[in-house]
Every structure is written in C-alpha cells, then in structure tokens.
Amino acid sequence: MASISIIGTGNMGTAIAGIVAKGGASVQAVARDSAKAAALAEQVGGTAAAFGEALAGEIVVLAIPYPAVADVIETYAEQLQGKIVIDVTNPVDFDTFDALTVPADSSAAAEFQRAVPDAKVVKAFNTNFAATLGSREVGGVPTTVIVASDDDQAKAQLTGIISAGGVSVADAGSLKRARELEALGFLQLVLAVREEVPWTGGFAIRS
Structure with a gap:
C-alpha cells in the first residue's frame, strides 16, 4: 500500500485525499491547523500531523498555494529528498491575475526540482478544479488528471493510484511540460474568476 502525505487540507487537498484513499493509499493529512488535519484524516481513514x-x-x-511552497522547502527539504513530490500549484499572481510568477522558460515544478534536486517531482492536478475531482466529471465528460515528470516510475505509481481512485490520467511527458500545464491552469482560473466558466466546470479531455 502506498503512503501519501498531503500538505494542505483545503478543497484541493480534500479532493485529492478522497481519490488516493479510494485508490488504496494510506493518507497523512498535514496542516498548520491541527483540527483541520484531524478532520480530513478522519474523513479518509488516515492520520494527521x-x-x-x-x-x-x-x-x-x-496541495497549497504557490507562495506557501517556500515554507515547505524551508521546513522539509531534507525529508523530501528521494520522495515523490506531487506539485499541484499554479504560480499565478493572485493580485492581478495577469501573469505567472515564474520565469518564462521555467515552471513552479521546475523551480521546486531545482530547490530539492533529489526529489522525484510530478506535476499533477493543477489543471483540475476540486469540484471536478470530487464529482469525477467535467460537463458530462470524465475528469482527467494530466501528469508530467522526468521520473517515469514515479509517474506510473501516481497514475496507478489515481486510476484506482476512479479518475482518468493523461501523460503529458517530461517535466518540461509543466510550463504548459501551468499556463492551462492559469487560463482556467482566469475564466472562472471572470465567471466565464463555473468552478464546477473547466477544461476536459475527450478521448
């Protein structure tokens, strides 16, 4: 059984916890608010920290906002070496919703990989809204999680868990594709903020 620590107990952390728990993983919910961590852990039959x-x-x-990643690196850099790290973040300027906050030739996932070089970084879930992960559908089309990583074994392990949890997966290739995934996530967020699409909708992949 895979063991997964989810840092963040908001909508995305809760939705992802439900999927991976259904996929057979044991879940540790991690949050600054101990009560929220305990509540999520109880919901999925896991543990809290x-x-x-x-x-x-x-x-x-x-499963945290991009600005909080720096705290994770400062606190957990040594522990994260060698682990599979799933980056859910979209590095959006939330004050203006007018730009990504990482260099044009990079991504949040690539920046994390540089900061924690021995981690096995996988970009995933950033093009999904929490509601579509929970409902397993987007406008009548099954929800698909797009993943990207330079570590094929890490990607395959995550794919197996997500698929067992009832959600489809599409492989976008190497971690270089995280830049495009973050741009797609950014565009979807902009459309939702402008009320062009609902938070229960968004982009879907039709096979």
Missing part, C-alpha cells in the same frame, strides 16, 4: 512534524508518506502532495 501538524505542519513541521515528520512526513510519513513516500509520496508528498503539495
């Missing part, structure tokens, strides 16, 4: 305590999972999900 306060932010800063040891990460139990072989896989770690960053």
Whole structure:
C-alpha cells in the first residue's frame, strides 16, 4: 500500500485525499491547523500531523498555494529528498491575475526540482478544479488528471493510484511540460474568476 502525505487540507487537498484513499493509499493529512488535519484524516481513514512534524508518506502532495511552497522547502527539504513530490500549484499572481510568477522558460515544478534536486517531482492536478475531482466529471465528460515528470516510475505509481481512485490520467511527458500545464491552469482560473466558466466546470479531455 502506498503512503501519501498531503500538505494542505483545503478543497484541493480534500479532493485529492478522497481519490488516493479510494485508490488504496494510506493518507497523512498535514496542516498548520491541527483540527483541520484531524478532520480530513478522519474523513479518509488516515492520520494527521501538524505542519513541521515528520512526513510519513513516500509520496508528498503539495496541495497549497504557490507562495506557501517556500515554507515547505524551508521546513522539509531534507525529508523530501528521494520522495515523490506531487506539485499541484499554479504560480499565478493572485493580485492581478495577469501573469505567472515564474520565469518564462521555467515552471513552479521546475523551480521546486531545482530547490530539492533529489526529489522525484510530478506535476499533477493543477489543471483540475476540486469540484471536478470530487464529482469525477467535467460537463458530462470524465475528469482527467494530466501528469508530467522526468521520473517515469514515479509517474506510473501516481497514475496507478489515481486510476484506482476512479479518475482518468493523461501523460503529458517530461517535466518540461509543466510550463504548459501551468499556463492551462492559469487560463482556467482566469475564466472562472471572470465567471466565464463555473468552478464546477473547466477544461476536459475527450478521448
């Protein structure tokens, strides 16, 4: 059984916890708010930890806003070496919603990989809204999680868990594709903020 630590207990962390728990993984919910971590852990039959305590999972999900990633690196850099790290973030300027905040030739996932070089970074879930992960559908089309990573084994392990949790997966290739995935996530967020699409909708892949 895979063990997964999910840092963040908001809508995305909760939705991802439900999928991976259904996929057979044991879940550790990690948050600064111990009560929220405990509530999510109880919901999925897992365990809870306060932010800063040891990460139990072989896989770690960053279900947090991009600005909070720096704190994760500062707190957990040593523990994350060698682990599979799932980057869910979209590095959007939330003040203006007018730009990504990483260099034009990079991505949030690539920046994390540089900061924690021995981590096995996988970009995933950033093009999904939490509601579509929970409902497993987007406008009548099954929800698809797009993944990208330079580590094929890490990508395959995550794909197996997500698929077992009832959600389709599409492989976008190497971690270089994280830039395009973050641009897609950014565009979807902009459309939702402008009320052009609902938070229960968004982009879908029709096979």
